[in-house]
Amino acid sequence: MNSAFVTGGIAIVLFVRIIIVWVFRCIRRRTETNSPPLKTLVILGSGGHTTEMLQLTKQLNRSFYAPVEYCRATTDTTSVMRLPDRLAVVHTIPRAREVGQSYVTSLFSTIYAQWHAMFLIAKIRPGLILCNGPGTVLPLCVAALFWRVVGWCPGQIVFVESYCRVQTLSLTGKLLYFWADLFVVHWEELHRQYPRSKLVDSFVRRQKDE
Amino acid sequence: MSSKKKTILVTVGTTQFDDLVRCVTADQALQSVANLGYHRLVIQYGKGIRPTTISTKYGIEMMCYDFKSSLREDMLQADLILSHAGAGTVMECLTLHRKLVAVINSKLMHNHQMELAVALQQRGHLYMVEKPPDLWVPEIWEAIDQFDPVAHPAGDEFAFPRLLDDFCGFSNNGDNSKIE
Structure with missing residues (x-):
């Protein structure tokens, strides 16, 4: 006994x-396991998040990062129009929670979003995931971690905190800080508080329309 | 050059900020504005209430509209911009090298946008006003007038790609990778 x-x-x-x-x-x-080209999934967060993400990825070397595929929330219809590449593959994911949705129904929609994300990541098998919030990215990151533990795809996660965040991380940032492979902030103030982060000090150009 | 009227642009972005519009069009603020030699006040009030106080007062010609597809032209025309602290508007103004006063919406709780305004103020890129009624204080306008902004450095578009290449172990030198 x-x-x-x-x-x-x-x-x-x-x-x-x-x-x-x-x-x-x-x-x-x-570093050892990465050999170009690396299949890259860019998650568009809608609104200001999309603006920043497109700015960040504008000058990526496409011989290293290819193919680049995008992912957006089903409710976000404007992000697609702003993509530089009209022919890019764009996946859609359901939102875990809409603004103003009740907590009981959002439990079910979160489970549904997670379920959907599992299949999506398994299908795409990204080598690299670029995201910068908001909360819609979390199911995809959880799915990526799962498939990586299983050994199905590398799914390395790169999280870039919003330029607006100087002193405090966003909730998504706080959650991803410990398991993103690369965690990027734009401000010295945040970098000092979160030593695991990398500082991209010079990213300031953020024009609404060009 | 002398024919151009000294202009202030007030902008609230895609949201609403009626307190700012109300405070800047009140007599207390207009007197200070007139004393500093401004003759035009252009107000973009967004989703807020259309201001009823629009007229010509103290020799200041006022005009307003709710939205424009791009504020770029109006920003370039303005000698001074009073704005909400939204990141999009703030960054656009700084990219265009405008003298900017960011007015904090003190009614918004947990306003993380204030972080950005404070950080930019500490670096001398903008002047921050903590609440709209501060615009009724003549000393604030004196300080705004004397404020000499530090130009915001242009962004390096390659900073993030370099970091990512480094993280992935890819050579930063494009020629090398092509030989392989």
Whole structure:
């Protein structure tokens, strides 16, 4: 009885340990496994998030990052019109929660969004995911982490905090800080508080229309 | 050059900020504006209430509209811009090298937009007014008049691509990768 208890305990600890090691091994390995071109999924967050994301990705070397595919929320209809590449593949995901939606129904819509994200990431198999919020990116990041632990795709996550954030991270930023592979901020103030982040100090050009 | 009237543009972006519009068109503010030699006041009031106080007062010609597809022209025409602290508007003004006063909407709680305004003020890129009624204080207008903004540096579009290349272990030198 007592020995069964001990063996069970050890088994659980080992199992947890294996998962932690596996997750962290997956999170840590990077430069060696990347060989261009890297399939890149850019998540468009709508509004100001999309503006920033398009600005960030404008000068990416397309011989390194290819093909580039995009993802937007079903309710976001304006982002697609602003893409530089009219022929780009654009995926859609349902929103986890609409503004003003009640918490009970948002539980179901979150589960639905997560379910949808799992299939989408499995289908795309991105090597790299670029996102900058808002909360709609979370199901995709969870899905990417899952498929990476399973070994289906590399799905490295790059999160760029909004230029508007100087002193405090957004909620999405706080959640992704610990498991994004590359976490980018624009301000020295934030960088000092979050030493794991990388500072892109010079990104300031943010014109509404060009 | 002397024929051009000294102009102030007030803009609230895509939202509404009636307190700003109300305070800037009140006599207390207009007197200070006139003393500083401004003759035109252009107000973009967004989704807010159309101001009823539009006329010519203290030699200041006022005009207003709700939206324009681009404020760029009006921004370039203006000698001074009073704006809400929204990132889009603030960055557009700074990119166009305009003298900018960001007025904080003190009625918005948890207003993280204020972070950006404070940071830009600390670096001398704009002048920040903490609440619209401060525009009734003549000393504030004196300070605005004397404020000499530090030009905002142009953004490096390659900063993020460089960081990402580095993270992925890709060579930053494009020629090398093509030889491989």
